[in-house]
Each structure stands twice: as C-alpha cells, then as structure tokens.
Amino acid sequence: MSWTVALPMYNVSPRLRDGYEAFAAALLLQAGLDSETMLVRDVPLPGYWKHPGLLLSQTCGYPYVTALRDDVTLLATPCYDVPGCNGSDYRSALVVREDSGIATLADARGRVAAVNEGHSNSGMNLLRHAVAPLARDGRFFGAVDWSGSHAASVAMVRAGAADIAAIDCVTWAYLCEERPADVAGLAVLGYSAATPGLPLVAGADLPAASVERLRTALLAPDAALLATLAPLRVRAFEYRGDEAYDRIAQLEDEARALGYPLLA
Known part of the structure; x- marks a missing residue:
C-alpha cells in the first residue's frame, strides 16, 4: 500500500x-x-x-x-x-481589538464572533463553553461569522468585521512570531478552559x-x-x-x- x-x-x-x-x-x-x-x-x-x-x-x-x-x-x-499551554494541554486565546471597548468577556455580548470551523475545538467548542454561563435564552453574540481558518478569524477581528475570536494558542503564538503585522492592534482578553x-x-x-x-x-x-x-x-x-x-x-x-x- x-x-x-x-x-x-x-x-x-x-x-x-x-x-x-x-x-x-x-x-x-x-x-x-x-x-x-x-x-x-x-x-x-x-x-x-x-x-x-x-x-x-x-x-x-x-x-x-x-x-x-x-x-x-x-x-x-x-x-x-x-503561552496558554501546560504540558500537552492547550487553551484558546480570546482575541479582540485593543480599541474595541471589550475589557471582559461579558462586554462581548451582542458583538460579532469570528469562528474558523464548526468542527473546531479551539475556535468553536472552547468559545461556546466560555460564553455559555453568560448566554441568555440560548444567545450571547449578535452574530457568528464563519471564517474558514484561525488566520482568517484574526484578519476579520483586526479589520473590524468581527469583534472577538477564539484562537488556538499555538496558532496565536505562531502568528505573533511569523506574521506580526497581522496581529498588530490586537490583544488577548483571556484564555479558555484547557483540553x-x-x-x-x-x-x-x-x-x-x-x-x-x-x-x-x-x-x-x-x-x-x-x-x-x-x-x-x-x-x-x-x-x-x-x-x-x-x-x-x-x-x-x-x-x-x-x-x-x-x-x-
């Protein structure tokens, strides 16, 4: 074979x-x-x-x-x-624009989330878990836009097309090292639960x-x-x-x- x-x-x-x-x-x-x-x-x-x-x-x-x-x-x-990894566990970095006015996760209520894929643990599942305690009647975000990749989610947040994204912390570290211009003006609001x-x-x-x-x-x-x-x-x-x-x-x-x- x-x-x-x-x-x-x-x-x-x-x-x-x-x-x-x-x-x-x-x-x-x-x-x-x-x-x-x-x-x-x-x-x-x-x-x-x-x-x-x-x-x-x-x-x-x-x-x-x-x-x-x-x-x-x-x-x-x-x-x-x-950052965000502990042994073989990892987390998602919750990424926002520095000037977004989002200082806590609750501040993202009604905003637009960029998500890479529906089958992503870091982009979807960990973000869902993070905001679930804040949701009301099954909703938290004003809209959820599917980007196709973590890098595309980052680009959407930076351009103002979205307000927050959960980015695999390894991808985030790689982007910061390899493509610093792509993350300029962005900040990590916090980290998700670990898996x-x-x-x-x-x-x-x-x-x-x-x-x-x-x-x-x-x-x-x-x-x-x-x-x-x-x-x-x-x-x-x-x-x-x-x-x-x-x-x-x-x-x-x-x-x-x-x-x-x-x-x-």
Missing part, C-alpha cells in the same frame, strides 16, 4: 510548513517507515483523516471525539512551549506494529528528530488516551446543560 502523511494544522508560514515536513521526515526515518510514503499538502479536512492509506497526520480534538475514534489511532500529543492539544494520529489501515514504532519514536526521539522540534516550539510529546480527550466532550456537555448547545 502507498502511504500518505499530512501535517496541515499549524502551517501559518512557509517556515513552519517546512519545519513540520522536516519533523515528519525525521520521525518516519527513526520509525523505519520512510519508504513508499508520500508527503501531501492542501488536504481536504476533515475528510482526509478517514482517507485510506493515511499513515500520519495531526487532527483537532473535537472531530476526534465526535467522529474519528474508529478511524484513527492516537499516537502522542505535542507539548508546546507557548488536550491537537494529537498526532495514525490511520486505521496502519498495522499495530507500525503504530507502536511511531509512538515509541515520538516519546523517545533520537537526536535527528529532537533537532526538528525546537523550531516548532515543541518541547516533547505525551501519550494521551481517549479518557483525556473526553474532556472536550465534557465541555460541550457543560455548555448544553446551561442551555447553550449552539454557538450563537
């Missing part, structure tokens, strides 16, 4: 795209899985994560707990060295022995693999099982219990 690898989640700049591809190459080499493997870009999400022949990818935790448990295997979760971060996963077709080789390499990287981590601000990897990712569904349930099942 011909295998494919795609790491599309954090490619906000050519440097980071190349860095994640270098990481993937070093990982496959250490695991002895570098033959008959093709690196692919611009994959259609979320469908790609169920693609036959998937060897390695990184997914969002929300689609994992809602749709992917039977189609991928958890390998390990990165521990990023950025396990975006896991690396293997496809359903990958043999168990190969899955174990990948996980072993991630948890005990050799010198070549270690050298690819620092440019990505990854300190290490931790194995997080299904019980850890159930935290994402728990936050969804908490919002529903408060009468706020949909971001609105």
